[in-house]
Amino acid sequence: MTVSAHFEPVDPLGLDLPTLVAQFGERFGKGEYHALALFRAIYRTGMADPRALSEYGQNLSLAEAVAAQFPVHLPPVVGRSGDGSTYKFLLRLRDGLETESVVIPMKSYKSLCVSSQVGCKMGCAFCETARLGHLRNLTAAEIVAQVLVARHVLGEPIENVVFMGMGEPMDNLDNVLCAVRILSDRRGLAIPLPSITLSTVGHVGGIRRLARLATLAPPEGFPRLRLAVSLNAPNDPLRSELMPVNRHWSLAQLREALVEFPLPRPRDALFVEYVLLEGVNDSRAHALEIVEFLRGIKACVNLIPYNPGPDSPYQRPPETRVREFLQWLLEAGQRSRLRGTKGVGAMAACGQLGNPDRKRAR
Numbered sequence: 267m268t269v270s271a272h273f274e275p276v277d278p279l280g281l282d283l284p285t286l287v288a289q290f291g292e293r294f295g296k297g298e299y300h301a302l303a304l305f306r307a308i309y310r311t312g313m314a315d316p317r318a319l320s321e322y323g324q325n326l327s328l329a330e331a332v333a334a335q336f337p338v339h340l341p342p343v344v345g346r347s348g349d350g351s352t353y354k355f356l357l358r359l360r361d362g363l364e365t366e367s368v369v370i371p372m373k374s375y376k377s378l379c380v381s382s383q384v385g386c387k388m389g390c391a392f393c394e395t396a397r398l399g400h401l402r403n404l405t406a407a408e409i410v411a412q413v414l415v416a417r418h419v420l421g422e423p424i425e426n427v428v429f430m431g432m433g434e435p436m437d438n439l440d441n442v443l444c445a446v447r448i449l450s451d452r453r454g455l456a457i458p459l460p461s462i463t464l465s466t467v468g469h470v471g472g473i474r475r476l477a478r479l480a481t482l483a484p485p486e487g488f489p490r491l492r493l494a495v496s497l498n499a500p501n502d503p504l505r506s507e508l509m510p511v512n513r514h515w516s517l518a519q520l521r522e523a524l525v526e527f528p529l530p531r532p533r534d535a536l537f538v539e540y541v542l543l544e545g546v547n548d549s550r551a552h553a554l555e556i557v558e559f560l561r562g563i564k565a566c567v568n569l570i571p572y573n574p575g576p577d578s579p580y581q582r583p584p585e586t587r588v589r590e591f592l593q594w595l596l597e598a599g600q601r602s603r604l605r606g607t608k609g610v611g612a613m614a615a616c617g618q619l620g621n622p623d624r625k626r627a628r
């Protein structure tokens with residue numbers, strides 16, 4: 267088997283199955299049978315050597331050509347820290363930068379919080395990642411690799427993926443959606459779309475694009491992919507102070523996009539994340555403003571008491587205030603819950619990713 271010299275090797279972790287099949291046709295004159303065998307092996311077992319696959323039978327030259335043209339690159343794990351229940355792991359990318367991902371135990375499975383960028387340009391005032399700045403977008407392969415490493419290298423039963431690590435997913439939406447298509451393919455990792463959540467700072471352009479895609483069937487569309495929005499402040503002056511994105515897309519524009527976001531089933535709801543900062547956004551008036559903002563939107567508010575970093579200007583409210591705040595929302599009829607702050611000790615909690623050494627260097 268000869269392969270035309272103009273084809274560069276490609277990491278198959280960044281290719282969804284239809285693209286991989288098309289590439290097999292172009293490169294080897296082969297179709298779905300051989301491409302699917304490789305795809306299944308990579309995602310179901312973590313093994314990617316076509317020479318060991320029965321589907322390639324006696325065709326050793328094809329197996330060798332596929333191995334050379336589609337080398338899987340799993341970035342090495344270069345750091346791991348945790349507080350027992352939750353841990354963060356670091357992957358070293360080819361250019362020396364690192365991704366950070368967090369394994370979070372749930373009742374009967376584990377959830378993985380993945381990064382979509384190295385650093386972030388959104389500049390949220392309370393966020394550790396923001397202090398890195400935006401270094402670059404992750405490729406689809408680098409996003410998928412975080413899940414593959416968690417499942418097959420660290421042996422974690424990951425059944426849920428949340429894009430709440432470093433970066434704003436809507437700012438790298440093409441690569442994020444390509445990764446989601448790969449993660450959710452039932453012939454591979456088979457993580458259902460309702461078990462994958464994209465969390466946005468309130469990027470209205472991205473929300474509107476996702477809303478259109480939510481009405482289409484796979485593989486073009488993403489029905490029932492979950493959407494979470496970080497609200498963190500219920501009025502424009504405070505939100506613009508905490509989250510610069512609000513100067514570009516106001517709360518009114520965000521609300522309009524959320525009202526129009528399709529929720530296909532009666533029990534589906536948007537997630538609204540609200541990080542509680544002591545004396546900043548944790549009063550009864552703020553709680554009532556949240557209720558007003560969400561009027562007419564099917565949403566569940568996730569309250570997250572802030573986890574201060576070593577030199578953070580913000581503090582976490584006392585436990586009594588956190589409980590009061592939850593009560594104010596519930597009494598006003600707003601579906602809400604208190605999210606645990608798993609990962610506090612590992613600096614793996616919400617808004618706390620970002621390699622401290624690199625932050626110092628910046």
Ligand code: SF4
Nearest residue numbers: 386388390393396433
């Ligand atoms: S909270 Fe999210 S969007 Fe805001 S700076 Fe941090 S990583 Fe970026």
